[in-house]
Amino acid sequence: MRPLPAKFFFFGKYFNLEAVERRRAQTKKRASLNKPHLVDRILGKSSTMSGRSDVHLFKNSQAQAPKLPQQEFSPPDMPEDAESNPSNKTRTPPTLTIGRFTEGDVQMLPTPMVYTPCSPGIPRSPIEHVIDGNNKTPVGRVGKKSYGALELKGVDPQQVLPPVSSARITSEYAPQSALSAAAASTLSQRVTSLSGVEDKLEAIQENPSISASMGEIEDVLTGYELADSEQPLVWKKVRQIGSGNFSDVYLYESLDQTRPYLKQVAVKHVKYPDTLVMSSSPKSPKVREMLSRVESSLTRELDVLALISHPCIIKLYAINDLAFIKEKRPLSSRFLGGSLPACDMFMSYCAGGDLFDVASKNKLPEWLIRRIFTELTMAVKYLHENLVVHRDLKLENILIRFPIEQILAMQDSPQVLLSQHLVELTDFGLCRRIEDNEMCTTRCGSEDYVSPEILMGVPYDGRLSDCWAMGVILYSLLEERLPFDPLPSIVPSSRQRRRTTAHRISCYEWRWLKLANEDHLAKTIVSNCLTRKNVRWNINQVYESEYVQGMAATLNIA
Numbered sequence: 319m320r321p322l323p324a325k326f327f328f329f330g331k332y333f334n335l336e337a338v339e340r341r342r343a344q345t346k347k348r349a350s351l352n353k354p355h356l357v358d359r360i361l362g363k364s365s366t367m368s369g370r371s372d373v374h375l376f377k378n379s380q381a382q383a384p385k386l387p388q389q390e391f392s393p394p395d396m397p398e399d400a401e402s403n404p405s406n407k408t409r410t411p412p413t414l415t416i417g418r419f420t421e422g423d424v425q426m427l428p429t430p431m432v433y434t435p436c437s438p439g440i441p442r443s444p445i446e447h448v449i450d451g452n453n454k455t456p457v458g459r460v461g462k463k464s465y466g467a468l469e470l471k472g473v474d475p476q477q478v479l480p481p482v483s484s485a486r487i488t489s490e491y492a493p494q495s496a497l498s499a500a501a502a503s504t505l506s507q508r509v510t511s512l513s514g515v516e517d518k519l520e521a522i523q524e525n526p527s528i529s530a531s532m533g534e535i536e537d538v539l540t541g542y543e544l545a546d547s548e549q550p551l552v553w554k555k556v557r558q559i560g561s562g563n564f565s566d567v568y569l570y571e572s573l574d575q576t577r578p579y580l581k582q583v584a585v586k587h588v589k590y591p592d593t594l595v596m597s598s599s600p601k602s603p604k605v606r607e608m609l610s611r612v613e614s615s616l617t618r619e620l621d622v623l624a625l626i627s628h629p630c631i632i633k634l635y636a637i638n639d640l641a642f643i644k645e646k647r648p649l650s651s652r653f654l655g656g657s658l659p660a661c662d663m664f665m666s667y668c669a670g671g672d673l674f675d676v677a678s679k680n681k682l683p684e685w686l687i688r689r690i691f692t693e694l695t696m697a698v699k700y701l702h703e704n705l706v707v708h709r710d711l712k713l714e715n716i717l718i719r720f721p722i723e724q725i726l727a728m729q730d731s732p733q734v735l736l737s738q739h740l741v742e743l744t745d746f747g748l749c750r751r752i753e754d755n756e757m758c759t760t761r762c763g764s765e766d767y768v769s770p771e772i773l774m775g776v777p778y779d780g781r782l783s784d785c786w787a788m789g790v791i792l793y794s795l796l797e798e799r800l801p802f803d804p805l806p807s808i809v810p811s812s813r814q815r816r817r818t819t820a821h822r823i824s825c826y827e828w829r830w831l832k833l834a835n836e837d838h839l840a841k842t843i844v845s846n847c848l849t850r851k852n853v854r855w856n857i858n859q860v861y862e863s864e865y866v867q868g869m870a871a872t873l874n875i876a
C-alpha cells in the first residue's frame with residue numbers, strides 16, 4: 319500500500335477515526351525519522367517557515383550512493399508504488415540480463431523495466447522507438463522543443479544530424495493534444511448564468527460555499543490557499559504562458575489586494591489523457607490502470623510541493639479543490655467515466671519563462687550561467703537532504719523569475735541582484751520521496767538527461783541520477799548544445815548515423831567542443847557528474863565545488 323503522504327496531516331480537522339489512527343502511526347514514524355510534523359510546520363512551530371536555503375525540514379542525510387546487495391533489488395516489473403513497499407524489496411530478483419552494448423547493435427539494449435504513466439498510444443520508449451525503426455521525429459528536437467540556439471552555429475542540423483526521438487523515456491501519461499471542446503467542458507464546469515465578472519466575484523465572496531460547486535467561471539478561478547483554506551480567493555485569467563504534455567499553464571491575477579504575494583500566479587491546469595476523458599467504462603482495466611497512474615503522479619507532485627519550501631523551488635500557494643490535497647485518491651473516488659474533477663494549481667509566477675527558451679534565444683553571460691547553476695544546486699541539495707529526488711531535471715523545468723533583460727539590467731544594482739533568487743525549479747510530476755539508501759526502479763526522466771543506469775534498467779540511486787542531469791544542464795549552458803547529441807560533423811559516417819542518444823549516454827560518449835582548450839572551473843563539475851555512478855559526485859560535492867561556492871558565498875537569498 320502506498321504510504322500515507324504527509325499532506326493528510328495538514329487538514330487534520332476533517333479527519334474521521336480511521337484517519338486519526340493513520341495519523342498516529344505516521345506521527346510515530348515521523349518522530350523516529352526526526353521529521354517535524356507538517357502541522358507544526360504550517361503553524362510556524364518549526365524554523366522551516368523562514369524558507370531560508372540553509373534551513374531544512376527534515377533530518378539531513380548525506381547524498382551518497384547507497385550500496386545495496388543485488389538480491390535486495392526490487393523486481394524490475396514492479397509498479398512504481400511498489401518501490402516503497404518494503405515487503406517487495408527482498409524478493410528474489412528475476413534474472414536480469416544486461417546486454418553488452420556493442421556498436422551499431424541497437425537491439426542489444428536491455429528491455430525497459432517499468433513504465434509508469436504512459437500512453438498506450440505513444441511509443442513507450444525511445445529505445446523501442448529506435449528498435450522499431452519508427453523514429454520519425456524531426457531532427458534536432460529536445461523533449462517537446464526544438465533546441466534553436468543550442469545547436470552549433472553554422473551547421474545545418476537537417477543535413478548532419480541523424481534523427482533522434484523526441485519522446486520522453488517513460489513515466490508520462492499521454493501527451494495530449496488540445497482537448498476537444500466536449501472534453502474540456504467536462505473538466506471544468508463553466509457557469510454562464512451570471513452576467514458580469516464582478517457580479518460573479520461578488521457572489522463568490524458573499525457566499526464562499528457556492529464557489530466549490532461553481533468551479534471555473536469563464537476567466538475567473540477560485541482557489542484555496544494551502545496555508546489558509548477557509549476563504550476562497552479569486553483570480554482572473556490574463557493569458558496562457560506555457561503548455562506541457564500534462565498541463566496548460568496560465569497567468570492569473572488576483573482580485574484580492576490583501577495578499578501581494580498572490581497578485582500574479584501561474585495556474586497549472588492539468589490535462590487528463592484522452593483515455594480517461596473519453597472513457598465511458600470506468601471499470602475497464604485499461605482505464606483503471608491509467609487512472610491510477612495519473613492519480614499517483616498528481617498526488618505525488620502535490621504531496622511534495624505542499625511539503626517543501628525553498629526560494630529556488632516553485633511554490634504551490636493554492637488549489638482549486640482541496641480534495642486534491644486532503645484525499646488519498648482524489649481522482650478514483652470521483653471518477654464516473656468521462657468526467658474528472660478539474661485540477662488547477664496556483665503557483666509562483668516566473669516571468670522570464672523556462673531556461674530552455676531563455677538559453678535558446680539568448681547568449682547567456684558566464685556570470686549568469688554560474689548564478690543559475692548555483693541556485694539550481696542549492697535547490698537540488700535541499701531536495702536531497704529532505705529525501706526527495708526530482709528525476710526530471712532539465713532546462714525546461716528551470717524557470718527564470720524575471721525577463722532576461724531585467725536580469726541583465728540588475729547588474730547595475732548588485733545589492734538587488736544578490737538578494738533576489740533568479741531561478742525556480744518546477745515540475746515535480748516524476749519526483750519521489752525516498753528512504754535514505756533506498757534505490758529507485760522506475761525508469762523515468764527525459765531522454766537527453768537520463769543517466770546510464772536508468773537506461774540500463776538497473777535499480778538506481780535517484781540522487782545520483784539527478785546529479786547526472788545536473789551535469790547535462792551545466793554542459794548545455796556552457797557549450798550551447800546537449801552533450802549526447804551527435805557531434806557536428808558535416809558528413810556523418812554510417813556508424814554515427816546509427817548511434818542514438820541512448821547509445822552515447824550508455825557509453826559516456828561526450829566531449830568538450832567550445833571549451834576544449836579552456837581551463838574552466840565548471841568543467842570539473844561536468845566531468846564528475848557525467849561519469850560512472852560509483853565515482854559520480856553527489857550534490858554535496860557539486861555544492862562544495864569552487865565554481866558553486868565562489869558564487870554561493872556572494873548570495874543573500876532568503
Ligand SMILES: Nc1ncnc2c1ncn2[C@@H]1O[C@H](COP(=O)(O)OP(=O)(O)OP(=O)(O)O)[C@@H](O)[C@H]1O
Binds near residue numbers: 671
Ligand atoms: N510558474 C510558472 N511561471 C512561468 N511559466 C511557467 C510556470 N510553470 C510552467 N510554466 C511554463 O509552462 C511550461 C509547461 O509547464 P510544466 O513543465 O510545469 O508542464 P508539464 O505539463 O508538466 O510539462 P512537461 O511536458 O515538461 O512535463 C513550462 O515549460 C514553462 O514554459
